[in-house]
Structures are given as structure tokens and as C-alpha cells.
Amino acid sequence: MSHQQHLTAHEFRNNPKIRAQIIEHLETLISPLVNVSTGHNAFYNVGYFNRGIIRTVCADASVGGCASGVSAGSDAIVPPSDEWFRVRLATMKTDEVQNMFKESVMECLLNLKQLYKLPKDGIVVAIDMHLIPRYDRIRGEELARSKYKNGTKYFERYVTLQCVNDDIRLNLVCLQVPALESVPNTVRTIIQECLSYGITIKLCLLDREFFSAETILNLNKLNIPYLMPCRNTQGVVEKQRLFVAVLIKDTIHDHTITGRTATATYNMIITERKNLDPKKDAELPEEKYIGIATNLNWIDPTVYSVRWGIESGYAMLESMRAKTRSRKVGARLFCFLYSLMMFNNWMMIKILMLSMTKYISRHKSTITQLAFKQMLRSITDDSGPGPPI
Known part of the structure; x- marks a missing residue:
């Protein structure tokens, strides 16, 4: 130290x-809980x-x-x-636990406005999915199924929205997502809740797992600027190969994606991957390049790297999450949200220190x-x- x-x-x-x-x-x-x-x-x-x-x-x-x-x-x-x-x-009851977290966020924002001036043009936020392993299944409980990991293929899903400005890292919204709940609808709800705090979103960064026509359509309807890596669909791979052949530029406007219930258009920026394994040769275009979806005419794709800061926070959230064997939804939700509150307190202490010490x-x-x-x-x-x- x-x-x-x-x-x-x-x-x-x-x-x-x-x-x-x-x-x-x-x-x-x-x-109250x-x-x-x-x-x-x-x-x-x-x-x-x-x-x-x-x-x-x-x-x-x-x-x-x-x-x-x-x-x-x-x-x-x-x-x-x-x-x-x-x-x-x-x-503990689920709705009361959710209200606890909302009140915590509002108090953090109030303290933040007193100690620090938020950017006038808005903040950069990142939306992410957290999977908590479950080893017990209750009849009627909607657990998400995913790849076998940590001895199970059943998980609780939580979607979080976090401010990822260089000097401000706060978890602002968290929603539990049952297995049958639509993820694009959850993205829309979580952004609307963030806007209800009076926050302006300058840019929203999403992971590839959110890439769908429904998600893009919801973001466009809310007029939220976004960056999101594309999945390697047939249309995306085709554009990457045309780019390698120098037949198209690095930005493709009005690319169309068709989902189960919606069709949307977005602009795709093709850029070279930054995390290539130097020991392996990337032979295919989709292995060397990545398509990034956005509704902006153009943006430097390296801006997306600020989202990687939340990856380092995963270890903090997991280490600060109280473990429980309880099958009560409210109890399990409390343990996860309490870890987010602790993370926010960690960030707020840093800001408090900046305002109280010259060191x-x-x-x-x-x-x-x-x-x-x-x-x-x-x-x-x-x-x-x-x-x-």
C-alpha cells in the first residue's frame, strides 16, 4: 500500500x-428491512x-x-x-430491498452533486449482465440457463447500469432478470430508471450479449447514443470481409438487423481487435476485426475501452457479496444489492477524501x-x- x-x-x-x-x-x-x-x-x-x-x-x-x-x-x-x-x-421483501437500493443511489447522487460537479453534457454509462451461480432449484422459480460453469448451468441474472466516467464510478440501477423476461425490455427499463434521477446519458456502452434488433430499436426510441460490439452474424462477417478486400470503408451506415419481433438499423464501425493472441495468426477477417454498432455517424471506437473498468470491479463486487443459502428471493437480492452499495460507498469515500484532505x-x-x-x-x-x- x-x-x-x-x-x-x-x-x-x-x-x-x-x-x-x-x-x-x-x-x-x-x-425498514x-x-x-x-x-x-x-x-x-x-x-x-x-x-x-x-x-x-x-x-x-x-x-x-x-x-x-x-x-x-x-x-x-x-x-x-x-x-x-x-x-x-x-x-426481507423484494420491493423493499429495491427501494433500499434506490434510496442509496439518490443519497450518493446528492452527496456527489455537493462535492463534485457532474459534466454538463452528461455521463458515460455501461450496462452489464451478472450471473450468480445457483445449485438449488425451486419449483416455479425462473432461473436462467447458460453454459456450464462453476459446477452448475443455472444462474440468477442481474442487469446493472454503472457510471464509468474517468473519475466517477457508481452503480446507478440494478434489476433482477427472470429467465422468461426479455433482456431488451430490461435494457429499456434500466435506462428509463437512470433518466428518472435527472441524469443525462452522454454515451451508453453495452456488451455483445445485448446485441439484438430489439435492443437497438429501444435505444433509438429513447434517443440514447450507444456503442456495442456486433455479434458475428452472416451480415456482419460479410461486411468485415468486404472491408479487408478494400471494397468498403471502415464505417457502414444504415446496416439492417432483423430480430424475432423487430427490425432496426445502425451504423457499423469496423476496427482491428486489440486483444489478439500474438501466438496465433488471425486468418479470418472476423478473427482480426470487430464490428461495433452505434447510432452516431462516427465515433472513435477506442472510447469503448472505458467500459473495461467495470471488469476490475467484478472482483470487488464478488468479494463484498454476502453469501447465503436462503432460497428467499428478497434475501438473495439483498445480498447482491448490498455489495453494490458497498462498491458505491468505496467510490464515495474516495471523493470525500478528495474534498477533505490535501494529501x-x-x-x-x-x-x-x-x-x-x-x-x-x-x-x-x-x-x-x-x-x-
Whole structure:
């Protein structure tokens, strides 16, 4: 860890303003979800649940697995049991968990506007699909089927929309996608929800798995500029071969794609792949070149590389996701959305540090994932009765 990163971790431990802000933020959001006794003789409140979840995500454990390490305070006889945590988690409802995440995003945006000026021309966002492996199947539950991976072919699907500006990385919207739900419709819904926050989208970056006529049609109707790699369909491969033969230019306007329920047009930019294996010779045009779909007349395709920043966030999200064996949809959704909230808090702490300390340069990474987890552990190690603060 660099000298500057040591400074930020030390400042966090000794800065009550930041510590109080994070704890208040999390507990305010979680309180309506956690079914705990509010009587005068109740041992445990939402503070203990929050502390237990934080310890769980820091230890990459299952919910309740770190309960024994949660201090119950001087007024309590014993710390909360593992079963106490699991019961609290099982009572959560899906719509309430979604509202929790929305309120968290709105608070982050409010703080962001106070600390940092958002670009007037809008932000760059990326939409991505997350697959969470499932090893149990419940009758009537709609799990998506995909390639066999990690010992299963059944997965929960989550679609996220994240701001990927150079200096702002925040998860803004997340939707769970059942197996029978239309992915293009989910893309439309997730963009509409992002726009409802009063955010202007300058450019939307999508992965190849979203490439379809229905998705392109929805993006065009919403007037959202986008970049998205094309799948190697017969029409796309044909254009790539014509480009190699110097029969067409690198930009093809009004290329048509036909889907199951819609037909759409887009502009295709042909560019050389950047991740070619130097040990292998790319013989076919589709192996050396890639087509990128857009509704702009022209754009530098290298702009798409800013989306790759979310790939590095996957490790963070997975390590901060509380594991659970619960079959309750609300419980599993809470565990995933809580990891997104933690990621957002990680990003907001960086911005807070920039506004509160003279040691940190805006262009340097100030807090690593390890340092952030150490900060969270320092919260759970606090002693004393009541909520951990």
C-alpha cells in the first residue's frame, strides 16, 4: 500500500465525520428491512445486523458465519446468534430491498452533486449482465440457463447500469432478470430508471450479449447514443470481409438487423481487435476485426475501452457479496444489492477524501479494496453498546 493510501486509511479511522456518515447511511437504509424488536428490553437492534453483514462481506463468508465476532455491547448477555441473522435476512421483501437500493443511489447522487460537479453534457454509462451461480432449484422459480460453469448451468441474472466516467464510478440501477423476461425490455427499463434521477446519458456502452434488433430499436426510441460490439452474424462477417478486400470503408451506415419481433438499423464501425493472441495468426477477417454498432455517424471506437473498468470491479463486487443459502428471493437480492452499495460507498469515500484532505491527488487511486475492507473492519471492531459507531 502506498504512503498516500496509508494516510487515507489512518484518516478514516480518526475521522468521525466520515465514519458516522457511512454508518448512518447504511443503517438508515437497512432499518425498514430488518425485523427486530424495538422494545425497551430488546438486546439487539439494526446496528448489530448491520455490523454482522459488514463482517460477513469483509470475511467473504455466509450470512451469520461471522456473528460470533459481533460485539453485543456491555448491556447484552451474549452476541447475536447465526440463526438470528438468518431469520432477519429471510424476512426481507423484494420491493423493499429495491427501494433500499434506490434510496442509496439518490443519497450518493446528492452527496456527489455537493462535492463534485457532474459534466454538463452528461455521463458515460455501461450496462452489464451478472450471473450468480445457483445449485438449488425451486419449483416455479425462473432461473436462467447458460453454459456450464462453476459446477452448475443455472444462474440468477442481474442487469446493472454503472457510471464509468474517468473519475466517477457508481452503480446507478440494478434489476433482477427472470429467465422468461426479455433482456431488451430490461435494457429499456434500466435506462428509463437512470433518466428518472435527472441524469443525462452522454454515451451508453453495452456488451455483445445485448446485441439484438430489439435492443437497438429501444435505444433509438429513447434517443440514447450507444456503442456495442456486433455479434458475428452472416451480415456482419460479410461486411468485415468486404472491408479487408478494400471494397468498403471502415464505417457502414444504415446496416439492417432483423430480430424475432423487430427490425432496426445502425451504423457499423469496423476496427482491428486489440486483444489478439500474438501466438496465433488471425486468418479470418472476423478473427482480426470487430464490428461495433452505434447510432452516431462516427465515433472513435477506442472510447469503448472505458467500459473495461467495470471488469476490475467484478472482483470487488464478488468479494463484498454476502453469501447465503436462503432460497428467499428478497434475501438473495439483498445480498447482491448490498455489495453494490458497498462498491458505491468505496467510490464515495474516495471523493470525500478528495474534498477533505490535501494529501490526495485527484488522478491517483487513493483507497485500494484491501484498505477499504480494513476501514470496514475498524467499524465492526468498535466496542460499546448500541449501534456500531
